[in-house]
Every structure is written in C-alpha cells, then in structure tokens.
Amino acid sequence: MLVVRSSHKPSATKRTILALIVGIILFVGSNFIDEYRIFQGAQVAAYLVGIVSIVLLTGYSGQITLGQGAFMAVGSYSAALAVQEFGLPIWITFFIAVLAAALFGAIIGISAGRLSGPYLAGATLAFAVGIPALANAIPILGGEQGLSFDIGYAPGKYADTVSPYKWLFWICALCAIIAVVIAVNITSSGLGRQWRAVRAHETAAALCGINPARSKVMAFTVSSGFAGLAGVSFSATVGLVSPSGFTLALSFLLLTGAILGGISHISGALGGAIIVVIIPTVFESWTEEASLGVATYLPGIIVSALLLLSIALAPEGPSEALHKLRRKH
Amino acid sequence: AQGAATPGVTKDTITLGMSSAQSGAASPGYNKVGPAMRAYFNYINEKGGVYGRKIELKLEDDKYVPTNAVNKVNKLILRDKVFALVGNLGTATHTAALKKTPIIKQSVPDLFVNTGYSGFANPKKYPTTFMYLPSYIMEAKIMAKYIKDKFPDKKVGILYQDDDFGKDGLAGFKAGGLTFVAGGTQKYASLSQATVGLTAQMTALKSSGAEVIILFGVTSATAVAMRTAAGLGYGTTWGPQFIMGSVGADPTTLLTLAGATTPALQAATLRSLTGALSLSFLPAATDTEDEYVKKFIEINTTYNKGVPWDNNVLVGMNQALLIVQALRAAGENPTRASLISALKSKGGTFASAGYSKLESANNVGYTGYWVGRYNSTGVIAPVDGGKPVVYTTDSSTANGDVAVSTFTRPAMPADGVPTNK
C-alpha cells in the first residue's frame, strides 16, 4: 500500500496564520515594554532580515558571502534616493529597496555564480569594502553624512499617541515577519530543495534538469532582495543611510549571527539576531567601570571568545546541537 | 515640568551621558577624552560636587558607527535617563543620533559635540545641540588668510580627505580666496592611506611645484604624507612648507606615528616634523607654563591613573571644566531648560583653556585658531614666539572675514574649581 505522508512542515496557510498570531502578539506586547527595549526590538527585527538573507544564500544555496552589508547598502541608498530625488512615499521605497538590491544581486550573482568557496568569499569581501567607499565618492549619495531616511510618525491622529519607537518597531517587525514567512516558503518549496541540491552536488543536480548557474544566480538575487529589505529596516532605525553604517564589521556581524543561530535553518535567525544585538551590550555594561584599556578591549575579547567557543561546540547552531543531544539519549 | 522630577538629577547626583568611539579603528586618541572628563568630574566631586551633587558620567562605546550611536544614545536617554549628553563624537554618528533618538523631542541638552562639522550649530534645527570645536570652514578660512599673508607669492597645494570633512575645508579655502597650483589639489579616501599609501598623491604634489602644502586630513594621513615626502627628498632636495589642520596634527599622536618612541626613528621623525606649521585652538599640551595645562596635568596624575598626559586628555578636561560651569549656571535645581538657557546666556564668559571665544549664544563652539610651528624637539610653539596670536572668523562661506582676535581668556578659577553662578 502506498501512503502519501504529509510533510511535517506546516503548509503555507498555516504559516501565514502563525505569522499573523505572532504579529498580533508583538503588536499588543509592544505596549507593555519600555521604549528602549522596543527600539532594540526594531534593531533585532532589522538584523533578523539580514541574517535570513545570509541563511538563504549560504545555508541553503551554499554560496558564502562576506559582503551582505554591501547589498543592504544598495537597498538603503536606493530607497533614500527615491525619497530624496522623486519624493516617493516611504512605504513604496521599501519595495524599491528590495527590487534594487535584487537587481544588483542578479548582476553580481551572474559573475559570482561561477565562483565557489574562498574565491566567492574574496569577491564578496572586496565588494563589501568597495561599495561604502564608492558611496562616499558619489556626490548625489551625500558623502559621509549620507542621506536622510526617515520613516516619520504613525499616520493621522495616531501620530501623537503612538511613540516613534513603537511605530519603528511595528514597521521593522512587519518587514521581518513578512521576510521570514517568504523565506520559509522558499525553503520548504521545490526552489529551496533545488538550491540545496546544487549546493550538495552540482553535476548530479544538472543531470536532474536543474541549471546550476541559473539556480545560483536566482539564490543570489533572492537573497539580495532580502538584504535590501534588511537595509531599509536598518536605515529606518538610524534615520540615515551613510557609508559608515555598512562597514565590513556589519557584514561580519550578520554572518556571525547567522552561524550562531544555525546557518542551515531559517529558524535560527531570530536567535542569531538577538545574540548580536544583546550580547555586546551586556559585556560592555559589565566592564564599564573598569580601567580604560580593559573597558575598551575586554568586551571584544569576551564576545569573540564566546563566538569561537560556540562554533567549536555547536557549529550547526544551538537548535541542531540540541537535536543531536536529544537523539543521543 | 512641575512635580515631575528632572531626569538624571537626584538629591545628590547628576548623571551625564556620552557616546563615543571607545574601541575600533577610529578610537585611538579619542577614547581618552571620556575618561579624562570623568577624571575631572571626580576631582570636582571630591571638592563637593556641583551644589552638593556628584557628577556621574555614563560612557558608551559606539565604535564610530551610526547604528551603534543611535542605540547607545537611546540607551542613555531612555534607559539611563541621563540629564544631558556631553561630548558625543563624530559627524555621521551624531547626525544619526539626532534623527533617531529623543534628543530634540525631550529637549535633552547636547553639549559640546566633538566634531568640526558646522551644520550642528543650527539652533532652529537642533535647539539643544552645542558645538565645541571651531568648524572646519573657520579653520580653512583662517589658514587661507595666514597663507595669503605670510606666503603671498608662493604656489600652494593641498592634500585633503575626500569626504565631508575635506569638502568643508575646501569650501573654507575657497571662501578665504586661496587658489591652488595646477595639479596641486590632491585627495585621499579615509581608509586608503593606510593600505595604498599616499605615494601617488605626494608625487603629484611634488611635480606640481607647490611650495606651500596644506595637509587637511586625519593624523594618520598626515604622518603618512610626511613620511612619503621624506622618501621623495623632503628636507634634502625638496623643501616645501607643510601646514597641517588641527584634526591631523595632534602632536602626541603625530609623534608616536612618526616614530618618536622607536629609537631607530627618532632622529628622522624630528627632522621631518621640524618647521611644519599647524593650527590649534587650545594651548599645546606641552605648554606646561599654561595655568590650565598645569592644573589639568595635576588632576590627571591623581584622578586618571596610568593615562599619559596628552592633547586628548587636555581636550576632555577642558570640556569637563566647561560642563561644570554650565551646570552651576543652570542653578541649584537644574532643569534641562535651565541648563540650555544658562549656556546660551553665559557660555561666552566661562573660563576655559581655549584661546578664542566660545559662541554658545549661537550654539557655536570656539571661534578661533592660533598658528604654531614644530621645533626640533617635536614641541609646537607659537610661530613668532611669545603668546599665540589668535585669528577668529565665522562659519559662513560667503564672506572671508578673518581678524586677529581681541578676546582675552578668563583666568583659571582658583584650584581649578569653578564657583560661577
């Protein structure tokens, strides 16, 4: 007898309902939390989208990226330009950011699609350093000061009652929820499966009718689109799009978040985002009263050591490690 | 407001906040400013504080990254509920903070921002923000005036940092009526001087025939430029007059960079520095005769243990001295509003080490510079010997009025403890 097992993953509809519930919880919950936490929540949401974009590209499609910050920059600058030059409403610029970054990703992906491993890492690294430096040189992009990107206040009569942080948080959280739902849609569809197949064995995938080059460029494009969204969310929290916002350190931080959360699952991204936002703050506050040198360098050392430790102990991320542990017992 | 307590002020404390680069690539030098301020506050606290209240400084590290700055300033205002922000560092970082934190909305006093970007001195846009440094435009105008006066027929070249800092400078030079020799306008990107060097630029400057060369960049770039120049024959076959902006001429840093602490390099270092001109608005940290410098060194030794005295410590202590006076002027029961209005009305009269007037009335910082020359021991002293001649101007790019300042610096309060009202 042939039984068609239902997949263990919830269907798209279930996912959407789940997302709605999460959204409502966040919406209601945001009224009971202090402003600073809400602001940090918005940051976490922005990082979350960035990490998701890395998980898609590196975790699923197997293309390593050290320069996701550059794609975020492309998205953010496009959005800010759209406001500045054409006076477009802010909400449209979120789409523009996604499209612009995706387009850019497609172009870069066409060349990067031929590279692998450290060669790709090298190219993305150079890109990550190059883009902010370039932005600095192009006058229309506002130099070091960058461009303003202000999502403003809640509309109409809510402008006075809803604090700007809540407004910011809602927008960033909405972006993050949409991003996660779409990302999960992709990874649980044939598309995600194809990416993983190409990652695992390019030749075998080709013989199954998948065009590996196309598949890789597609992953690059989609991931860049997410990065673009991360970029605007991120810029919304700063109110500004500037070269110093998209340093190599940002790209590395996101990658770190992706690894710590678990690079092979979208589910880890939230954990990763929380870690990269919260952990440094915690250690900084510990060492605040220490002497100058110690206060300057100790937090960095602790965070780095923690990072090393977690990679050595759970390279797949905490969820996978727990899973393995459970299987053992 | 009536009834509601002023944030950051309790019966016996006043809490201030500061966000600056304590670590990361931009931090060296600047990361001494905050601790120096704290050291001075501790000194004051020991002397009874401000009307009995002890001053606490919360120091946050933003690594010179705008996102971090927003996060940290938000933390200071929303979480730590500081009374005022003091000495925040950086243009892009602070622009972001002004946008995405409640500085303006909650009227948080935002004192003595540590940047020369003139745009912050804009009471309409940023009613609570006060500058500290003279603007880059002022500096360039003063430099232009000095060069036109002292080197009237010489060909002038410039190396500037290719960003807003350098561009502000260029605008100032233009306003000052300075023209550059063909091929004598060279720029570098802020990250590239360490990785690609400045050979291309310095070679071009040399072949342009410039006799006076302005170095309008950060200190590390100045050092690379000087060193590259040495390789091109500076001091032997090539003898241009170098003149450096204040940002790129922090003497301690410059000396270290050039190798003053490395025996093999000392002689060459001093040779290449000797004779170079530089602009400053505070006394030289090496000027131990200066009453302010003297007192600050004293305080540094006891309250900032282990931190060597240098220009950055001077900057921090001087800021702290101004802040204490502002807090006193705000009254026995200070509010954010009273602090701002006190600063506006009385800031110009505060005692400080600065040789020019503090234009707090218009949210502007110091307004003048003096020109100094490095001698053969690596110490900077006024060009013509004796007291420094201070030039003053404003930040407008429209008129180039630069005048010798008539401002006389107030004397140091007794024992370095302000008693103003």
Place this chain on the structure above:
Amino acid sequence: MTLRVRGLTIDHGAIRAISNATFNVPRGSITAIIGANGAGKSTLLRTISGLKRATTGSILWDEISLEHLQTEQIVRRGIIHVPEGRSVVTELTVHENLMLGGVWRLRAQKEDVAAAIEEVYQLFPRLNERKKQRADTLSGGERQMLAIGRGLIARPQLLLLDEPSLGLAPLVVEQIFHTLSELQGKTGMTILLVEQNAMSALRIASQGIVLDQGRVVIADNARAIMNDTALRHAYLGY
C-alpha cells in the same frame, strides 16, 4: 607475526557494526573476509588500521596491541590499509600519490621507494601513462589502481585491501589477484582481503572469514568454504 583479533566489538553510535569477533590471520597467509553489504567488513579493517576505535576487544599484531595506537604508528609497523572507495589524493598527480605512500620511509630507503614505484608502474602500465596527470582526472578504474598502488609502495607486512576489484575490468581483476598471490609468495607478507567478489577472493586465499551482520559466522579453510554449497547459499548468495 600473526594478527590476533579477540572479542572485538565495534559500534557506530547506536549501530553495532562488529560484535565479539575473534579470529587469527596467520602470518604469510591470504585471508579473505567476505559477507554481504553492511556486514561490517570495512569497519573491521578501519579498526585494525586505527581509523576507528573499537568499543571492546583487542587486536594484536606481532604480540603488540594496536587498539590504542594512532594510525600513523600502525602504518609504521608495516600495516597498510587501502580503504574502499578509490581513496587517493585527488589534487596530487599520479606520481605524487605513489610517492606519498613512501614518504614515511626514511631517506635510506629512498631508492627502494623508487623501485617500488617502478614495480607499481609495471603492474599498472595505465598509471605510468598517466603519471603527470592529477588524480582527479583519472577514470574510476585508474583511480582504484592508484589506490592499490599507493598501498604497495610501503612494502607492507600486513596489507588490508578493501574491495580492490571494485570497478576494475575483468582482466585487471584477474591480474591483481594473480599479482597479490605472487607478491605474497615472494615477500611473505600477510594479506587481509575484503571482497564482494567472493569466489575470486577465496580462490587465492588460504583462509576465509565470513561475516554476517557483524558476527564471524565462519572462519575456515578457503577451499572448504568454496565447496560447502549450503554455506555458500546461506551467506554468499550462490
């Protein structure tokens, strides 16, 4: 020098690959280990060469127990393992792969290594033709030849061969088995041969060990196993 295996049990996590195996491989013999896919043959060889640790039991070679030695140390005692799956270093050339097999032998033996490489080239002329080519451009069978060749360079005293005939042309298989038995006769080395191709293996072996789901079910004279039809049906599928 006999290989003595006593009460050997080996686990892959929850999977017991070998349970309580006890047998001897007499010096100078060819012993064939046969059994179905998954019987534990490879695991056994990997444990002897120290790539895998046993759960319990002991392995003695030359009265020295091997189970706590590192692979390198085991190799230096003359025990050479040619693992299954055409294991070569794909990024090195054919010649370099062969040289690798002799790297650990000291300088004094350099010439002997050269001679051994020559012998391998004679055994597999194909490899000689492909000398300078990177191993990842070889055909499947050529790779297998190279893997076996690398093992022979070290002039083993105990040679562990895991499915050497895999993917080789019938003529070559014949030739390899022939060479093995010849080499054995000439040098007196001991060979432990794992094979799917049970009949060919037993034909050159003096002893056969049949593994079934990790247990030694038979350890007997090779000829006896071949002639026992019932046994062949039960475990070898003929």
Place this chain on the structure above:
Amino acid sequence: MSTLLSVAQVNVTFGGLRALKDVYVDLHENEVVGLIGPNGAGKTTLLNAMSGLVKPNSGTFALYGKNEDWPRPHELVDHGISRTLQGVGLFPDLTVLENVMIGAHKFARAGLGRALLGRTAKDERVLRERALLALERVYAGGLADRRADTLAYPETKRVAIARALISEPKILLLDEPAGGLGKEDIDWLGLLIKNLRRECSIILVEHHMDVVMAVCERLHVLDFGEVIASGSAEKVRQDPAVIAAYLGTAASEL
C-alpha cells in the same frame, strides 16, 4: 525498430590526450546496449559527452532521428535522457524522498513567484507521490525519510536509480550500476534492467560481465578511446581482440 540516439565520429581530447577517437554508438528503441572496455578506455567520457559534461572536439549527436547540438547537462532531462553517475552522486544532506523529488524537477510547475508566496502545495504533492512511486519500484519506499548520507551502499544505488527513473526517460545511461554490490543486489539489478527495457532504452557501462551478458543485446567495446568491436553480445564475447584487451579468462566462464 527506430534509432533513438546515435553519436558518431566523436572525438574528445584532454590536453594532449585523445580520450575518444571517432567513436560511434547507436541505440534503438527498447534495447539495452552494453558499453564495455578496459579501465580508462573512455566509457565514462563517452557518456559525459552525450550528457554535456564534456565538450567533444567534433562528432554528431542525433536524437530520435534528428541531428541536434550536443546537449548541456541540465537539458538532458528535457530530451528524455537520464543518467546515473559512476560514483553514486546522491545529495547527502537531503532526505531520500527529496533526492528523488529533485529528479522529478521537470514536472514542477511553480516558478519563483509561487515559491515566494508559498503556493506550491499542489506541486509538492504531485512530486512527492511520483517520488514515492519511484522509490517503491526499486523497493526503497521505506527509506523515504532517511537522510541520504545515512544509507547503506546498496540502498544508495537503488535511490540513484529511482532518481533517474522518475523523470520517465526514454533513454537511460547507466554508469557501473552494479559496482560494489553483492550477488543478490546484482541479480535484482539485472532483472530491473530487463524489465525497464519495456519502457526505455539503456546504455549500460559495466564491468560485471555476468550482468552485461544477461541483459545486453548488443555490445560496443572501447579500448584506448576507439571502438574495437561492436555487434551482438554473443559475437563480441568471442572476439579475440576483446578477450585480449578486456575479458581475459573471464570470457570462458561466462
């Protein structure tokens, strides 16, 4: 009897090495053609040329009676050609079911847009059903949820065949399917190939002569990149050149 696939005058060189010289092979409907020859003779290279993994220097490629350009690997499936790899070539970190579903790629209708919106449920159901059927066919239905890298060797071979069959090929290229298998599995494989003949034609590269002789009508023998013999299995087996180059004494045992 019509010709499904024929290649002729195929030449492949790697650097200075001529791996294939004027090689030809043709394949008729519902037949199994064996491709044998010594190691390094060029068998895999020929399959690679036919499947676009190697670019021939010259040669013609005709499919269903029409001359075509040499295909690119991912176009094979659309031409109705499936191939297994000499190694096993599964995707190790995918489940068995997923592995086989990848093979059914060409039946998927949903594009990027639907994937983004999560509207792929129908597609997924169709692919899953097909994949399970394909797995059942090679008696591997029970393995569906296992990760491919946890399978035993014979199981991987079965899954690889299922993955090749799921796209309903007209032409199947098998590269050493019996390598490393035990007697029982080999017997089963021979049977499967025989059965498959009813729905497709097969080119079989194999060193296990008993399988080859049991299932192949015709044989092509390659040596040093050249066809040294071709014709009915019976005839080729007794060809002295083939015996000398390839079979050895095994010829007499068949």
Place this chain on the structure above:
Amino acid sequence: MNLINTLIAGVSIGAIYSLIAFALILVWRSTRVVNFAQAGQAAFSTYVGLSFEKAFNNFWLALLAAIIAGVLVGAFVEVVIVRFIVKRATSAATVTVAPVIAMLGLLGIFQGVMGLIWGGEYQAYPTAFSRDGLTINGSQIPFSQNDLFVLLTVVAAMSVAALIFQKTSLGLAMRAAAFAPEVTRLSGIRVSRIRTLGWAFAGGAGGLAGVLVAPTTFIAPNSFDLLLVFGFTAAVIGGLDSLIGGVLGGLALGIGLSVVTGYLGGSYTFMTAFVLLIVVLLIRPQGILGARGARRA
C-alpha cells in the same frame, strides 16, 4: 614620467600585498582554511618585533623575534582552536563558513589582547634600509632601497616556500594532508603535526610580512585588517593554490590600485580591487595560476 612613477609606486605597494597573500596561501595550501585571523596574528608578531626594536634598537633582531613569535602563535592557534573547528564543522552548510567565522572570532581576540598589552595607538616601525627614493638619471623615483629589499624578500620567501611545497617530501605531505587527511594518515604521515607545522610556517611568514609592512602602514591592533582584504584579493586573483600566483596577483593589484588612485582618486580604490578581482575571475575562475577544476563525472 608621472605614469612611470605611478607604476613604480604600484610595484612597491604590490610587494606588500604579495607578502600578505603569501602567508594566506601557505595556510590555505596546508590546511584548506582561509586565515582571516592572519591580520591579527601578523600584528601580534609585529608588536613583539617592535618591543625588541625598542629594547635593543636592532632591526634584524626584531625581525627574528617577530618571525619566531609568528611561528609560535601559528602553531598555538592550530593546536588550540583550528583543529577542533575543522573536526566539528563538517556538514555541507558549515564546512566552508564555520572556519571563516572562527577565524574572525580569533581576530577579535587577537585585537583585544593586543590592545590590552600594547594599547590602541598607532605606532611607527623602522625600516632596514633607507626609504629615500632611489635616484635614477638625476630624478628621484618613488622606489627606495627598502622597497627593493621588501620585493626581494617576497620573491625569495615565495621561492623557498614553493620549492618546499613542490620538491620535498614535507611539501608533499603538507599538500596531501590538506586535501585528504585520511589517505595521508594511512600513508604513515602525522597529519595533525603536519597541519600544525603549516600554521607555524604561515605564522612565521605573517611575522615577516608584518615587520616589512608595518613601516608603511603603522602598527596598531587593527592596522592590518584592510591590508588583509587586499592580500586576500591578491591571493584570489593569483589563484589561491599558487604561491607564484600570489606574487603576481599582489603586484597586479598594487599597480592597478596605484594607477586608479593616482588618476581617479582614493575613493575608487576599493571598488577597483573588486572590479579587478571580478574581471580576472570571470576570465579564469580559478585565478591566474590556479589549477583547473576537476572532472565532473
């Protein structure tokens, strides 16, 4: 004239990228890890050198100290950290990324420790030879005795390393251990020791590179970070597996950047590196001298 000067300046800075590329390639070839912590490791060794320099005022002694420090640090890093990470991160998703992240973490630790020990200030490092531009036909060119020394050292170090890799048993063992640890162990080679040795070598090379580079860039906990980006770019352009490729890649990058910086301005420097890299890789995805990819089936 200006163009020639620009090109010459490019060679002298290119030599430095080559050096960094050299250290990266050494580690890559012997362990298949791209060592992003190299920047920190090299800076650390250079600080040790600087301490010696200050204490004894002897360049060569300091150089020796830096190299030895580099060797020790390299070995330490391999034994204490890399080994575990390489062993644990084996799944398809993590095998390439985890070591990269680990190296970034290591970089963070290095920088912090250096800051604690030596402070954050940029410091100058002396040169062995004069930095004054050589005079040719009466005109001074932007290429000094010291630049010549650096260039020759790079070429010499590369040649020695290439010789070791290509011609000695040790080199063979290193290459084999990098790609196929198991077969290598089965060939009687102590793979773990060989890997440690590879890291030690590369660490020493990093120390050498640091001391030669430091005079041009200053030394600070993070002063080599961007140089590493360029060194990595150079290595990738040259083909990560080829030491000679690393030299060529470094020189090509140096000259390219010098020309662009000289004629267009420093803002385009980083973008140029990216464009150059992409152009080279589009033509040869394996880099100028990299080996061709393996056969696919």
